[in-house]
Amino acid sequence: MGACTRSFGVPQDAKSKLWPQAVVCEGIDQPLNVSDRRAAPASIQAELHFECATRTDLISFHLRNGGLRMSNKKLGVVVSVINLKGGVGKTTVSAHVMRLLYRTLRKKVLLIDLDPQFNLTQTLLTRKEYEKHRTSGSTVFAAMEPASKVSLFDVATTTQKPPAASTLATRLRNLSNAWLDLVPGDFDLVKYSLISDHAKLDKVRQRFLRFVSDARAEYDLVVIDCNPSSSFITLCALHACTQLLVPVRPDKYSVLGVELLADFLERLPDIDPKPKISILLNGIPTSRYDPGPENELRQHKTFGTEVLANRLRVSALLTATSAYTGFATDKPVANRHVLATEINLIVHELGQRWGL
Ligand SMILES: Nc1ncnc2c1ncn2[C@@H]1O[C@H](COP(=O)(O)OP(=O)(O)OP(=O)(O)O)[C@@H](O)[C@H]1O
Numbered sequence: 532m533g534a535c536t537r538s539f540g541v542p543q544d545a546k547s548k549l550w551p552q553a554v555v556c557e558g559i560d561q562p563l564n565v566s567d568r569r570a571a572p573a574s575i576q577a578e579l580h581f582e583c584a585t586r587t588d589l590i591s592f593h594l595r596n597g598g599l600r601m602s603n604k605k606l607g608v609v610v611s612v613i614n615l616k617g618g619v620g621k622t623t624v625s626a627h628v629m630r631l632l633y634r635t636l637r638k639k640v641l642l643i644d645l646d647p648q649f650n651l652t653q654t655l656l657t658r659k660e661y662e663k664h665r666t667s668g669s670t671v672f673a674a675m676e677p678a679s680k681v682s683l684f685d686v687a688t689t690t691q692k693p694p695a696a697s698t699l700a701t702r703l704r705n706l707s708n709a710w711l712d713l714v715p716g717d718f719d720l721v722k723y724s725l726i727s728d729h730a731k732l733d734k735v736r737q738r739f740l741r742f743v744s745d746a747r748a749e750y751d752l753v754v755i756d757c758n759p760s761s762s763f764i765t766l767c768a769l770h771a772c773t774q775l776l777v778p779v780r781p782d783k784y785s786v787l788g789v790e791l792l793a794d795f796l797e798r799l800p801d802i803d804p805k806p807k808i809s810i811l812l813n814g815i816p817t818s819r820y821d822p823g824p825e826n827e828l829r830q831h832k833t834f835g836t837e838v839l840a841n842r843l844r845v846s847a848l849l850t851a852t853s854a855y856t857g858f859a860t861d862k863p864v865a866n867r868h869v870l871a872t873e874i875n876l877i878v879h880e881l882g883q884r885w886g887l
C-alpha cells in the first residue's frame with residue numbers, strides 16, 4: 532500500500548483534531564477516522580479532499596457537508612525499458628513498439644527519455660524540434676530539478692512540485708481519447724554521475740518519483756527508456772516503475788545479462804515490491820539462427836516463464852539511420868505492414884501482461 536499523497540483544503544489544526552488517522556494513514560486498508568465530525572469546532576467543518584495512492588489505484592476521498600464521497604481511478608502502469616547491457620534494443624522498443632501499442636490498444640502513452648545520450652529523442656524529433664524544447668526547458672531535466680544556475684557539481688532543490696508531464700511533453704501522435712507523448716531527454720543528466728552528495732541526490736530522486744507518480748493519473752502507460760549500466764538515474768527508473776521490459780539479443784551473453792539485472796534488483800532493499808520482469812528477444816536473424824541462447828533463456832529456472840512468446844526480428848526498417856526521423860512503421864514503404872503485424876503480436880502480449 533502506498534502512503535497518502537495529498538491533502539489540501541483543510542485548516543492546519545483540522546488535520547490533528549478531526550481526522551488524525553486520515554492524515555497519517557499509510558494506506559487505504561487502515562480505517563479513516565471521519566466519524567467524529569460533531570466533535571470538531573465549527574471553524575473546521577471544512578471541505579476535505581485527499582488522495583491515497585496504492586500500487587495500482589488512486590483513491591480520492593471528498594468530505595463535504597457531512598457526506599463522504601469516494602472515487603477510484605486506475606493509475607497508469609510504469610514500465611522501465613532496461614538492460615544494463617548496451618545496444619540490445621531498449622530505445623528501439625521504446626519507440627517503435629510503443630508507437631503501435633498506443634494505436635492498437637488505444638491508450639494514453641507517455642515516453643520518458645531518461646538516457647543522457649537521448650537516443651529516443653533523436654529517433655523521434657528533428658534537431659530543430661529538440662532545440663525548441665531545450666530552450667524552453669521542456670526536457671526530462673525539469674522533472675529532476677527546477678531551472679537554476681547551479682554548477683555542474685551541484686543540484687538545485689525546491690519544495691515546489693515538479694511540472695505536470697503533459698506540460699513538458701510533446702505530442703507525437705493523437706487519436707480520439709488516445710495519444711503518444713514524449714518527454715525529451717537531456718544530456719545534463721550526466722551530472723548525476725559526478726555528484727556524490729546523497730542527500731541532494733535523494734531530493735532529485737523524490738522529485739522524479741513525484742513527477743512519474745503524477746503522470747500515472749494522466750496516462751495509461753508511462754514508458755521510461757533507460758541508459759545502459761547502473762547509475763543514479765537507473766535507480767530512479769527502478770524506483771519509479773511497476774514493470775520492467777528487458778530487451779535481450781539472442782547471444783551468448785544474454786542469460787548472464789538478465790541474471791545480473793535480476794540480482795541487482797534483488798539487492799536493492801528499498802524497492803519493494805519488486806517490478807515484474809518481461810523479457811523480449813530482439814534482433815532475431817531472419818536466416819542462420821542459432822536457437823541455443825533463446826532456449827537457454829526460456830528454460831531458465833527463475834525467469835524462463837517471463838520471456839515473451841513473440842519476438843522482434845532483425846528489420847532494416849528498425850535500423851536507426853541519420854536520414855530518417857520518426858517511427859519505423861510510418862515509413863512509406865510496402866514492408867512496413869509486415870513489421871507492424873509482427874510488433875502488434877508483441878503489443879497484445881504486453882497488453883495482457885500489464886493489464887492494459
Ligand atoms: N530488431 C532490430 N532490427 C534492426 N536493427 C535493430 C533492431 N533492434 C535494434 N536495432 C539497431 O541496433 C542499434 C542499437 O539499438 P538501440 O539503440 O535500440 O539499443 P539500446 O539498448 O537502446 O542501446 P543503448 O544501450 O546504447 O541505449 C540501433 O542502431 C538500432 O537501430
Ligand SMILES: [Mg+2]
Pocket residue numbers: 621622623646650651757
Ligand atoms: Mg538506448
